[in-house]
Amino acid sequence: DAGVTQSPTHLIKTRGQQVTLRCSPKSGHDTVSWYQQALGQGPQFIFQYYEEEERQRGNFPDRFSGHQFPNYSSELNVNALLLGDSALYLCASSWWWTYGVDTQYFGPGTRLTVL
């Protein structure tokens, strides 16, 4: 049973550039959530996708956008990169259920460094 996968593993960009991160959820999962984790901090919720729609969004600027495809995989796009965007970006997958999203399982993450 394949777990959550993310690509790339590491990425180095310069300020002002744009980046796209990719995530494939665990087999059978239909919901993808994205988190940003700065060094020494807990993960912070960016947004969540279900049925190809953004269902909930955290306190992140519009420079952060996403997409979910019919096969449930997802992309996170960040435009006009800032130094402060350097972080570990985590994708989590889960099932959607009546009382909210079920247990979330994390992928290995993408380490983004902005120079």
Added chain:
Amino acid sequence: QKEVEQNSGPLSVPEGAIASLNCTYSDRGSQSFFWYRQYSGKSPELIMSIYSNGDKEDGRFTAQLNKASQYVSLLIRDSQPSDSATYLCAVNILGSSNTGKLIFGQGTTLQVKP
């Protein structure tokens, strides 16, 4: 007030001892609670989930939930050096249309000394 609070530590315990990790949360409507373990440079790994008041045991791990006090804890019995990691408490906060997002504490660093 932060939504989920943890003592950042480090919490240092000798090998074989019980490690006790604590977490408080502010949203009284929260229904599901999780403990994740994160080794340095790695992603969070789910250890336990708990939904009802009381204790839930899984091997050497026991999660405790007290919704009235808005308090979640994790006990690790017979601590091993391999348990040395950061432990993240996460609370599922329900939004509109039954969406849910995890709000994390900053994590507690546990050091188990041989």
